[in-house]
Amino acid sequence: MANLKPAVSRLNYQASDFYSQLETALSWESIANPEVEQTVQQIIRDVRTNGDQAVLKYTNQFDRRDLKSAAEFKIDAAQLAEAANRIDPNQLQALKRAAQRIADFHQHQVQQSWSFTDQGGTKLGQLIRPLNRVAVYVPGGKAAYPSTVLMNVIPAKVAGVPEIVMLNPSPDGQLNDVVLAAAHIAGVDQIYGIGGAQAVAGAAYGTETIPAVDKLVGPGNIYVAAAKRIVFGRIGIDMIAGPSEILVICDGKTDPDWIAMDLFSQAEHDENAQSILMTPDAGFIEKVQNSIERLLPTMDRHEVIAASLEKRGIFIEVPDMATAVEVANRIAPEHLELSVEESQPLVDQINNAGAIFCGRYTSEALGDYCAGPNHVLPTSGTARFSSPLGVYDFQKRSSLIECSPESAAELGEVASLLARAEGLEGHARSAEMRAAAHNTPAKAGQKKG
Numbered sequence: 001m002a003n004l005k006p007a008v009s010r011l012n013y014q015a016s017d018f019y020s021q022l023e024t025a026l027s028w029e030s031i032a033n034p035e036v037e038q039t040v041q042q043i044i045r046d047v048r049t050n051g052d053q054a055v056l057k058y059t060n061q062f063d064r065r066d067l068k069s070a071a072e073f074k075i076d077a078a079q080l081a082e083a084a085n086r087i088d089p090n091q092l093q094a095l096k097r098a099a100q101r102i103a104d105f106h107q108h109q110v111q112q113s114w115s116f117t118d119q120g121g122t123k124l125g126q127l128i129r130p131l132n133r134v135a136v137y138v139p140g141g142k143a144a145y146p147s148t149v150l151m152n153v154i155p156a157k158v159a160g161v162p163e164i165v166m167l168n169p170s171p172d173g174q175l176n177d178v179v180l181a182a183a184h185i186a187g188v189d190q191i192y193g194i195g196g197a198q199a200v201a202g203a204a205y206g207t208e209t210i211p212a213v214d215k216l217v218g219p220g221n222i223y224v225a226a227a228k229r230i231v232f233g234r235i236g237i238d239m240i241a242g243p244s245e246i247l248v249i250c251d252g253k254t255d256p257d258w259i260a261m262d263l264f265s266q267a268e269h270d271e272n273a274q275s276i277l278m279t280p281d282a283g284f285i286e287k288v289q290n291s292i293e294r295l296l297p298t299m300d301r302h303e304v305i306a307a308s309l310e311k312r313g314i315f316i317e318v319p320d321m322a323t324a325v326e327v328a329n330r331i332a333p334e335h336l337e338l339s340v341e342e343s344q345p346l347v348d349q350i351n352n353a354g355a356i357f358c359g360r361y362t363s364e365a366l367g368d369y370c371a372g373p374n375h376v377l378p379t380s381g382t383a384r385f386s387s388p389l390g391v392y393d394f395q396k397r398s399s400l401i402e403c404s405p406e407s408a409a410e411l412g413e414v415a416s417l418l419a420r421a422e423g424l425e426g427h428a429r430s431a432e433m434r435a436a437a438h439n440t441p442a443k444a445g446q447k448k449g
Helices: 018-026 034-050 052-062 077-086 089-107 146-159 177-186 196-205 222-231 256-267 282-298 302-312 321-331 364-369 405-421 425-439
Strands: 009-012 114-117 123-130 133-137 163-167 190-192 215-217 245-250 274-279 314-317 335-339 355-358 395-402
Touching: 009 018, 018 314, 018 321, 034 052, 034 196, 034 222, 052 196, 077 177, 089 146, 089 177, 133 146, 133 196, 146 163, 146 177, 163 196, 196 215, 196 222, 245 256, 245 321, 256 274, 256 282, 256 302, 256 335, 256 364, 274 282, 274 302, 274 321, 282 302, 282 314, 335 364, 355 364, 405 425
Parallel strands: 009 314, 133 163, 133 215, 163 190, 245 274, 245 335, 274 314, 335 355
Antiparallel strands: 114 123, 123 395
């Protein structure tokens, strides 16, 4: 049985080796399991060679199914509507309300094509187009992740992606009605009740039944993550996500029970999740520790939470809020709660965070489900260079260049000089021919004899 009084690691900024200790406490590397990689490589090769038959074989093997043909992969659209009618009406309304908020937020991210003509007469710009077909992977079986459906599908819909395919494994034939209802609300076009590396391979390369996609998004187990890593380049992916994490910066004046529950909200994901509290109030750390010990036995997933806090939880004491911001930017957390009276002065100094939750009343859980911004966020410090999933992940940009005869001549001289400096005569002469044509208009478009 798990220790319901977990010994959360404690760090003090004043320690001479603080950042070294912090780095050790934060470190997490995806376990490179050669056996997993080898298995996934074999599955992908098999699917590329044998298509539906390989997907059928692995689905029956790993998901304990008895499917007779690939035609059984597909989940009929009518099943989605039926699922929406079966679930609790309050759940249905919650899904609809969350979906609307997510759509409203992501509408603000839509980018339009643009162009301008410079002083020399050259037209420049970008054409912005949606991806043609996207797959969303949603873990299935007993697990229910309708929020994953909404957060991954709706931005793609807002971006204008014309076809969205959902991969939803159904071990033992189990399908979750709330997940199917979410797919119905979000507007998924096709659903296949398959998962694992075989589903990733099918979406990447296409089979007789599964259409090849341009991009695959959504979370999965170690086999799915390995498969996504391998097929990247053939198709786009969202990210290879690490464990979920939260950093709470608190001034010591928030109810410690609230903070304890915020830490639980991440720790309950799995034992590798990381929950961190940072405060200048040493006494508040003790209050939160007491709240953890009192509330933990009341949690359904108390064993997972206890293991997570024992293994990766951290209490950090800092001298002041300015230092807390410094450390937060170093951590670059997935979720950052600013549980203080006035959060904006801190927000102004935060450079690295996936999502920032401002004020005492803004729990991270709201962001997971219904606030509106996307809950697919960079983990393991990658917020230093990555952003939340959004509409822009489902759009592609093409540069637009159109020269007039005059601008072709002007730019041709520049291009010629630079191309010859690089020893690329073909480039230079290609630009020079058009410049020469402008100087002798009668020869424009003619081949020299």
